Amino acid sequence: MSTPRISAVYHVRADDSTIEAQAKAIAVEQSVEMPLAAIDSDWVMENIVGRVESINRIGDGLFEVRVGLAVETTGLEAGQLINMLLGNTSIQDTVTLVDAEFPEAIFQAFRGPNLGIQGLRDACGAHGRAMTCSAIKPQGLSVAGLVQLAERFALGGPDYVKDDHGHADQAFSPFAERVPAIARAVARANASTGYRTRYVPNLNGNLDAMREQIRIARSEGIDTFMAPPMVCGFPTFHTLVRENPGCAFFSHPSMSGTPRIAPEFLHGKLFRLLGADAVIYTNYGGRFGFTKQTCQTLAHNATGAWGGLRGACPVPAGGMTQDRVAEMVDAYGQDVMLLIGGGLLLARENLTAETRAFVETVERLGAA
Amino acid sequence: MSTPRISAVYHVRADDSTIEAQAKAIAVEQSVEMPLAAIDSDWVMENIVGRVESINRIGDGLFEVRVGLAVETTGLEAGQLINMLLGNTSIQDTVTLVDAEFPEAIFQAFRGPNLGIQGLRDACGAHGRAMTCSAIKPQGLSVAGLVQLAERFALGGPDYVKDDHGHADQAFSPFAERVPAIARAVARANASTGYRTRYVPNLNGNLDAMREQIRIARSEGIDTFMAPPMVCGFPTFHTLVRENPGCAFFSHPSMSGTPRIAPEFLHGKLFRLLGADAVIYTNYGGRFGFTKQTCQTLAHNATGAWGGLRGACPVPAGGMTQDRVAEMVDAYGQDVMLLIGGGLLLARENLTAETRAFVETVERLGAA
Known part of the structure; x- marks a missing residue:
């Protein structure tokens, strides 16, 4: 046999x-x-x-x-x-x-994603359109500074707002202080606006540390996390996903730049297989060298029918700006999460208005 | 400031x-x-x-x-x-x-290696010469088959005999059965020969699994382990080293082939910084493409004075054979561990004699 x-x-x-x-x-x-x-x-x-x-x-x-x-x-x-x-x-x-x-x-x-793209949509009520995301940065800000930023983002109503992947457990903003404070700030903003912005903390350290971080965040009502499989290791990423069946996980591409694995397969299939609900990767035409063809194949791999697994949401990023939103929806369709970080932060005092404009542009381009 | x-x-x-x-x-x-x-x-x-x-x-x-x-x-x-x-x-x-x-x-x-190259030498009594190592394979053999192989290796008296990196926790030879049985076989061989061969099991899975594997192996008197930092993740590797200050760790190069990090730095410095006592890498002139210059710089990085850390032992491998021993000692000096796996296994029924010949060649080339 x-x-x-x-x-x-x-x-x-x-x-x-x-x-x-x-x-x-x-x-x-x-x-x-x-x-x-x-x-x-x-x-x-x-x-x-x-x-x-x-x-x-x-x-x-x-x-x-x-x-x-x-x-x-x-x-x-x-x-x-x-x-x-x-x-x-x-x-x-x-x-x-x-x-x-x-x-x-x-x-x-x-077993792949716990929630998948549909679960990510349900969680923030985003249907028939691309989802939106931004990033809280830079690292080095105090917890108070990060909280203020997070709140101003959330007042603009993006679907997700995530930690920068540089946020670990540094002295200037320890996880155990930073994450609960940001979670509460986003909840406050949601309560005042009626939007459903969801905060995605970045996990770091070893498996023990990440478990403790998940515990801290879950006690604040957080159920969506980001981690870099090529840094924490495949076993750690997969373990966390399987231990937390009610939670969603974004894969971050840090250290994924091995030309020995095609990115279409690594992000679109392997990270999905391990359980990434959303896969962040470097978009074509930004600061990195992926071609449009690579990105589209990657997105297709992440979302298409495959082994009965839930689809993972493609999250093209890395130097994206508002003026590319229409083009990106055209390239990817609606099953995508558009992530603009620095491009919104450049608006400085107009951060909330700029975030709102981003969200409304994406809504207008929706299929629904 | x-x-x-x-x-x-x-x-x-x-x-x-x-x-x-x-x-x-x-x-x-x-x-x-x-x-x-x-x-x-x-x-x-x-x-x-x-x-x-x-x-x-x-x-x-x-x-x-x-x-x-x-x-x-x-x-x-x-x-x-x-x-x-x-x-x-x-x-x-x-x-x-x-x-x-x-x-x-x-x-x-x-903090780097727990024991370092000197500690590896002390543990097996190998001074003034290169150390020797072989590998138990293939995966797929039953525990009994692996035990027999390990014993035949050990009767030839190499300093170290390690698991193949393909040995994980598979149904055909689960870690909890395989490792204690091999540890006892090697101890039996040592008792009969007076050699001091040390068995190095391969750790696999997540941090919990690796901790349990270390516990199982230590209860059999094993204190040297192998793990691949690019597979298990830097945090897991570093955690295990720091949690087991009396133990030595070999880094395995699986998944290390990222041309975005120079191997001289990755193996020779980063893995040493994390605590690898011995760094296994693919030698020049074998199945892989590293140049002699790369390998020599890597070895120099691993052993040279650096930040007060213990030196890590270079372990060039990957298709090595007995007829290259003199050349490798010439290239690396005595601060090296020569690893021949398949090249010895090809001797089949003469495995012990061939292993003994390998060990004696290395001893003859010693500086002492």
Whole structure:
């Protein structure tokens, strides 16, 4: 009986004479990592050693290689999953992990977003239109300064307002002081306006610290969090998602810039598989180099039907401005959360009005 | 009063007309991540915003940029440290983090290896020569099969024998069964030979799981562990090191293949700072692409005087064979641990003899 396999898809730079050997080398590296001649277990050879499923030439010196990796080798655990998908091969600069087809066992074990894009919409009452988000920054402000900023954002009524990813647990604004104070400020603003802005604190530190941060925030009524999977590690991110089934999680892209994994797959699929309800990534045409095509494929991966998982909301960001809202809704459709941070903060004393204008622009462009 | 700064060193591809703006952009991205015009706190501008310290042209279209990053922004926590050093800038494919000069506060907070290279030597009685290591694999073998392999390795008397990094907590050899059984087999072998081979289990899963694994292994007398910082996350790795001051930790390079961080810095300094007593990396001339120069600089970084931290032992690996031992000792000197896994396993029924030959070759080449 053959065990189920993940079909991992790599792009490999090679030539016609070497590609077959390289493909086999990947299959070995990502499974048993030793010379096959030294393996004397038939069961291991049959069930554990990676299998080259196909090799297709897709360009000059570029090949798509599919490798079947035994699900059992992942132990159905998030760190071991990425270890088996790319681990040592990440160090080969001729190989990029571009996609994977997962069997049912993987989807059942990892389970994806708790709430998904629809749950994020329900939580803030945003239907038939893109969602809006802004970011509280800079780090270094006192808690009082951050509270004031958060309140002024919230008075403009964006759907979400998140911590900057630089906010950790620093002396100038410790998590345990900062987050409850901001949560209350946003609640105050909501009570006065009738909007339903939701505050998203940034989690940081190790698993213990993040659990304690979630406890603190939940006691203030917060149920949406941000964390960077490439900093805290896949196991930590996945653990938090599964431990908090009523909560939503935004993935932050810090340290995600490994050209050895296609961003379309990393953000759109892997982070979704781990349970990101919203995936923040660097939009085309901003401060970073992703192409429009990459961003659209990433968004499609995040939202499309996949293994029965809830869809994750794409959150293109990184130097976005109000004058790009219409273009972004055109590029992504309504299933997107538009995140403008610095672009709104530049309005300074007019922050609330500028935030309100952003929100109304997005509402006008809605499909409903 | 000015707060202490980390001096982060980046290589930036740019041209003469754009490098200044790019350097400033990195300084902003890695600190406040927002337009400076929107910051109205003088304290933040003075103490938190990153500062371009120098720009030097080092090649055609290539510059070395030094950026001063405020220590306070790191919160003296491992995840936030890498978030501040490279985080979002990892997504810029024109920038590579190549080094950092840390002020005393960082060394005092992170503290580096518990035992260091000298402690690893003392633990197995290996002085005046390179240390030796092999690896138990493939994953997929039953516990009984792995035990037999471990015992045959240990009878040859290498200093260390480690799990393959593919060994996690899979159904075919669960950690809680595998590790105690292997620990006892190695102890049995040591009792019969008088050698002092030390077994190094691979930790996996989240922080809870790794703690439990350490507890299980320690109850069998094991005090040396392996974990991959880029998979488990910097915070998890650093937490385990600091929680177990009597134990040694090997860093494994899985998922370390980000061309946005120079390997010399990542393995030789950052992993050492977090507390790796031994850093496993892919050697030149094996299955991976590092140059000899990169590997030698990495080893020098790991072992050299640095911030008062203990030295970490370089462990070049990845397709090493016995016939390279003399060349590697020549390249690295005696402060190295030579790791041959598959190359020994190919000896099959002669595994113990081949391991013994490897150990004796290394002893002969010793300086003592």
